[in-house]
Amino acid sequence: xxxxxxxxxxxxxxxxxxxxxLNVKQWVQVWGxxxxxxxxxxxxxxxxxxxxxxxxxxxxxxKIITGDxxxxxxxxxxxxxxxxxxxxxxxxxxKNTANHSMGTSGGWISPNDNVEIxxxxxDGLTESFHTVISQEESRTLPxxxxxxxxxxxxxxxxxxxxxxxxWRYQSIHKSDLC
Amino acid sequence: MSYYESKYxxxxxxFYIDFIRTIKQWVKVWGCVEAPQTGxxxxxxxxxxxxxxxxxxxxxxxxxxxxxxTTNDPNAHKGGVGALVTHLxxCSEDNHSMGTTSGWVGxxxxxxxxxxxxxxxxxxxxxxxxxxxxxxxxxxxxTxxxxxxxxxxWRYQTYLKSDIC
Numbered sequence: 001x002x003x004x005x006x007x008x009x010x011x012x013x014x015x016x017x018x019x020x021x022l023n024v025k026q027w028v029q030v031w032g033x034x035x036x037x038x039x040x041x042x043x044x045x046x047x048x049x050x051x052x053x054x055x056x057x058x059x060x061x062x063k064i065i066t067g068d069x070x071x072x073x074x075x076x077x078x079x080x081x082x083x084x085x086x087x088x089x090x091x092x093x094x095k096n097t098a099n100h101s102m103g104t105s106g107g108w109i110s111p112n113d114n115v116e117i118x119x120x121x122x123d124g125l126t127e128s129f130h131t132v133i134s135q136e137e138s139r140t141l142p143x144x145x146x147x148x149x150x151x152x153x154x155x156x157x158x159x160x161x162x163x164x165x166x167w168r169y170q171s172i173h174k175s176d177l178c
Numbered sequence: 179m180s181y182y183e184s185k186y187x188x189x190x191x192x193f194y195i196d197f198i199r200t201i202k203q204w205v206k207v208w209g210c211v212e213a214p215q216t217g218x219x220x221x222x223x224x225x226x227x228x229x230x231x232x233x234x235x236x237x238x239x240x241x242x243x244x245x246x247x248t249t250n251d252p253n254a255h256k257g258g259v260g261a262l263v264t265h266l267x268x269c270s271e272d273n274h275s276m277g278t279t280s281g282w283v284g285x286x287x288x289x290x291x292x293x294x295x296x297x298x299x300x301x302x303x304x305x306x307x308x309x310x311x312x313x314x315x316x317x318x319x320x321t322x323x324x325x326x327x328x329x330x331x332w333r334y335q336t337y338l339k340s341d342i343c
Contacts, residue, residue, distance in 0.1 A: 011182025018186055018194050026202050027235070027334065065267055073269035089235075089265045089278050104278060118279075
């Protein structure tokens with residue numbers, strides 16, 4: 001039998017602290033990279049990630065890592081991430097998987113001096129993470145090496161950006177992760 | 179001395195204490211004593227104890243100028259983005275890793291953007307627009323760039339293994 005230690009905490013307080021620890025949340029990878037999926041540029045179905053152990057559905061707070069499809073995130077060649085959006089960190093709060101939940105949006109100047117805007121959302125019809133960039137109608141299209149853009153019925157030209165990794169802010173003890 | 183019958187075993191408690199040491203949180207890694215500056219040398223930041231290099235997930239607090247972020251002066255940080263929080267995922271120390279970008283319509287009805295990146299070993303937050311902004315630090319084509327002042331850099335990492343900044 002080991003030595004006794006007279007803790008300043010009572011046994012009840014220690015139990016309560018351990019109960020609390022079970023609910024501590026951190027960023028947990030739930031798709032791509034270490035989870036085994038390869039980057040895609042056609043959206044990721046939210047139900048391809050494991051269920052959120054805290055909400056018991058797929059609602060939650062997500063971090064999405066996007067970038068060029070054929071370039072590894074650890075690529076050391078700086079020119080590989082130039083000329084476009086490069087690797088980007090985006091956030092989305094999914095309140096309802098059937099909802100058109102919106103996340104962060106951003107803008108940047110492309111090589112042809114066009115202003116491009118990206119937005120992140122969950123498409124209610126396909127329940128997928130669907131990342132698009134859109135461009136103001138008055139601007140000319142950039143010509144650098146990206147997949148063809150699609151002009152929607154609203155006249156805005158869009159392009160899916162490749163999703164590399166998806167992380168969710170959740171407790172990890174209740175989950176077997178990805 | 180009184181005894182309390184825990185619902186946890188000693189083995190459980192060891193397991194949870196090991197787990198506590200893996201919990202990550204936001205830790206300030208630059209700007210504890212350093213004054214705000216445009217561009218921060220990546221090597222001036224302590225090694226990430228979780229990756230053994232400087233890759234990781236960063237939160238950057240920046241502003242148009244070096245004024246105290248807690249100032250009550252309503253004229254401070256005006257004319258641009260004000261104080262701004264951007265995020266940066268650094269996957270390789272040598273990579274031109276990009277972070278979050280923010281866009282808005284500026285005073286001249288032009289779209290302005292702020293982007294965060296680490297290029298050439300320097301973390302930089304820059305604002306760009308197609309019209310003349312206030313103070314420019316460089317001009318490329320029709321686009322004007324302005325470096326923002328970085329006030330603080332935080333990294334998402336374990337806390338117990340690090341001596342922080």
